[in-house]
Amino acid sequence: MIFPKNAIDKLGFTDIKDLIKDKCLSESGKEMVEKIQPQVKLEQIDRFLRQTQEFKDLLINDAPLPVDHLYPIKPLAEKARVEGSFLAEEEFHRILLSLRTVYAIIRYFNERNGQYVHLELLFEHLPIETKIIRQIEVVIDDRGKMKDNASRLLLDLTQQILKSEQEARKRIDQVFKQAQNNGWTADGNLTIRDGRLCIPILAENKRKMKGFIHDESATGQTAYIEPEEVFHLNNKVRDLAFERRREVIRILTELTTELRPHVPLLLAYHGLLSKLDFVRAKALFAIDIEAEMPELSKEAEINLVNVRHPLLLLNARKENHPPVVPLNIKIDQEDRVILVSGPNAGGKSVCMKTVGLLQLMVQSGLLIPAEDTSKVGFFRQIFADIGDDQSIESDLSTYSAHLSKMKHFTEFSNARTLVLIDEFGTGTDPLFGGPIAEAVLEALNKKEVRGVITTHYSNLKVFASNTAGLENASMLFDNVEMRPLYVLQVGKPGSSYAFEIAQKIGLHKEILHAAKDKIGVRQKKVDTLLVDLERDKKEIYDTKAAIVMRERELEKLKNEYEGLQGYLEENKKQIIREAKEEARQILKNANKLVENTVAEIKSVQADKEKTREIRRRLHDEVDKHTEKKAVDKQVTTAQPDESIKVGDWVKILDADTEAQVIEVSKGNNLILALGELRTVVKKNKVVKLQGKEKAKVIKKHKTIATESAADFQPELDVRGMRTEDALRQLETVLDRAVMIGYPTLKILHGRGDGILRKFIRDYLRKYNHVSHFEDEHADRGGDGITYAHIQ
CATH class of the missing domain: 1.20.5 (Single alpha-helices involved in coiled-coils or other helix-helix interfaces)
Structure with a gap:
């Protein structure tokens, strides 16, 4: 479908998959991401996209999905399938945690039956088999260790071991104390040697104590002896431990045998967890790139509205670069091939790569950073000629490599082929490269291929202007400030601005004049006309x-x-x-x-x-009921007081009300605080309060603020809320905190997938009165709690 195979890398699709893999919680999820391939069945593409869209909506608007433990079940199930084998305690513990996660997920979607119809298809009517969990919980505790009461014999052996160890310890303490009293011991306490508790005895006294010498010190002055009576007790403990281990293996083997009939169900559970992890990673990536689901079309067409290259978008956000300029491009039956021209570094290649990458993403079931009004069809083949593919091994020059691809394009393309060519016709003498490129373009057009082609060749621009199915387009360039605008305009070709760019760089005027004299008069007129058209287009665009x-x-x-x-x-x-x-x-x-x-x-x-x-x-x-003639009241005004500043108290003349200035805007406007309300009033409608009158008002408002602060709770819990409800409550509490002058606000949002935390912190960044925010201490909640500091 894709030719050549390295086109996926050159379009950036491999980088997209790597970013999605970073979002996965399990290795099986990462394996599924690695296998992502563009699909050609519209129903399958639609299902994959809708599953991702539903999971994105779930992450933003619903309670967090319980995906705490996503251990790989498949290798454990395959091991349990073999007759006579048994799973270890920690392996049963991983199965137990994974099954709890599976059942929590199934219950989560059962409670929302019909809300996520395409995600529910992943379950394939899987049952909740609680019998498996009960069988494991009888034997394995929450620490992943076998319970002492898993069998009567195991409990008896455990108690005997404990009793014998206590007896051995008691006896060795007695012997150690006696040896100390006799002056036989070296400096130090009891120590472990070869897994046995030993007494450090001076070398000259080692014959005075009966026992087994396990080790000596480096100097030979100290011997580490296990007393004879303790030696027999420790041997008894070891024999009991061996017997207990045999009982543990028997219990694990029996539990594995009980689990074996459920292996197919365990494999189905593994598949469910892998698919959910896979779709979840796609949804998280969609949130990162602000992606939406476009409208799908059965036709071979593309209509992208306000699209942005996802990798450029993420890089601009990471490096604090200016925002990526959105692109609008349409490819249909009438305008099948868009020929993009314009200045160097103006965004032609990015435009072409954006179309190719987003087409690959849509056909692979990934949401794209575009308006949801965009429409995307599907293609059976995507052919791309990007970059330099010269090969010493294959004896191919740059131009030979280009021609090899053109040969493949012209032989195997059809109306369901998307062709992407960068710098069409370059790599050889323009006198011959231009006509060859024009002939290839004519052959491709006859096959009704769709595509985006970038070029600087004037003959191709003229050919596109006179040929049905081909459409010229250009990247806008500001020829006043001499900078690219990265805006695609369809309908007219664009100039390369070679002389203008050379002039800006500082190339000597004599060289530029000589170059202009060397090009033909007709070509000069054409380029001048393109520059004028570009200028007119920019003016029309701005208007x-x-x-x-x-x-x-x-x-x-x-x-x-x-x-x-x-x-x-x-x-x-x-x-x-x-x-x-x-x-x-x-x-x-x-x-x-x-x-x-x-x-x-x-x-x-x-x-x-x-x-x-x-x-x-x-x-x-x-x-009493006769209306008296109203006395015309003069609208009270005053001369604007230019000395009024933020923090002053004023009296509103029309309303006879006092308020505090919180902002002085342009146009003689004041933003005033009336308790918890705000209003905008002209300066000539207020009088600045001073002296006793001001002190009286401040005292009155302090009393009101004190009463309000007494009722104020500086802690907000939004865990489990939908994003809109959480932000609405946060706005209300923040406004009140600002009005009463509260310094900090504690916001409990939990960890989950981090979506709610991201939206809350984005809102705090935009709130003018929040100076900064930070995580709670790691011991008291960490990044599950945010402290907002109010200025």
Whole structure:
């Protein structure tokens, strides 16, 4: 499928696999990464991509997957398969830990049934066979050692050994003490020789003690003797130890025999762990390169939107270089081959390699650093001519090697072939290399191949302009600042900017003039025209970018206006409803008042004084509900106070409210803190507080802040939360900590796969008031806890 075979290395796909292998937890997972190959079945490619996408979503948004122990089960299962063999204690312990991991993973996905449909295909309906775990747990403890009560005989032998060792130790202590009292011993305590506990005896006294001499000191002045009675006790301990070891082997052999029928299931479990480790590594790498799943197409087409070369992306991030400029390129039935021209070091080769590498990644089931609106088809063959493949052994020069590849390309390519050629036609006399390259390009075009080709040859640019299926493209170049922009523009060829670059480097003017005189007038006009086109293209590109930005701003303002209009309409209806209700109540009360007044006047039988009093009360009630003419209030303003700075206290004139300045922005704007709220006010709308008035306000706000700080908890636990929920809570607590002036915040996020920790720390880097952050001490949680220091 790929020709030549070293094209995988030259496109950088081997480096991609090495980076993914670094993410694996098991050797079997790394072996699967090593076997990654581009696929040609669309269903298989789709399944691999969706599994990676689902695992990526799981790592970012769900609880951590329990992958604590991924020991290789397969070699242990193969060993257990052999009749009469037995697994060691530590081997059973590894199987036990791996099975616990397998069952925890199966339960994890069972609890999320239907949420990760493509990952669930990895399980192949594997059962949870708890009988295996129970059988092992009866015999092996959590330290990987055999339990003393694994059998009655083993318990009895263990107790006998313990008892005999205690007796031997007690006896040798007695003999040692007696020898010390007799003055037989050398300086020092009991010591081990040949695995036996011995007494250091002076050489002249060694005949006075019965026992076995195990060793002597270098000077010969000290003999290390095991007393006779202790010697027999130690021999008894050793005999019991041999007998215990035979019992241990019997138990292990019996346990292995019980495990043997489950070997096929163990191999299936091994396959599951390997596949999960493999997909997990692909998902972690996808997160590193900010990758997405593109739309797949059955056709031989490519439409890459805002793609970036993954290796360049990682290197730029590692070296703190400027961000990688995204690339947009489209290859379809109409524009089958993109001929890329432009200046040296302008990004032509990177463009071509990016297309080839990302195509290999997609067909290998890897997500790519591109917008999810990108569309990628599949190719049965990928042919690449990159770099110098001259060979002394094969008697091939650089150009001969290029021609050998062109011969293969023209003979075996078809409409399902992606062709990638760098610096097409170079390596020989341009007078002949150009026409040969044009003829090869014509032959490839007749076969309707797809591809990206880079060149400097003008005849190829002209041929592409006049031939259906071929499309010129160029890498933009800023001919004012004389620097490449790394932006691909499709539709027009680009100049090599040879003279401009030579001039910038400092080549003498006389040499440049002589060179210009040596090229033909027609060629000079063509190159000048390309430079002018390049300049016009850049202006159009910049204008288009400015228009797009302006359109986004207008769309944002339109949405804000519509939202505000809707809010006002809703409030208007609410105010009218409330006003109508209030009016209805007033009328009701007024009717009642009039009726009562009439009744009172009748009751006093037209007494003038009492009638006047009743009327006065009526007018008072009417006045209460009569709207007084509003007195126009003058909008209070003041001269902008240029002395206002961060930390000052001011009074907002319109609201008659005090606030503290937390930022002085451009355009006479102040950002003020009102308790836990923030607002933006012009300088001429506030008055700076001073003296007693300022002290009074500070005292009041300190009291409020003290009460708020008393309720504040400077510790946030987000373990097990989804990323969005965790960041939302972190933002709330950070804002409150800043308002009340709290110096540090403790964030418990756990270790897991490190995804939640990465997102939290990325957020802390962007939060202006966080000066720095650090891990907790290793003894108290290490990198599972982050301390954020607030300035």
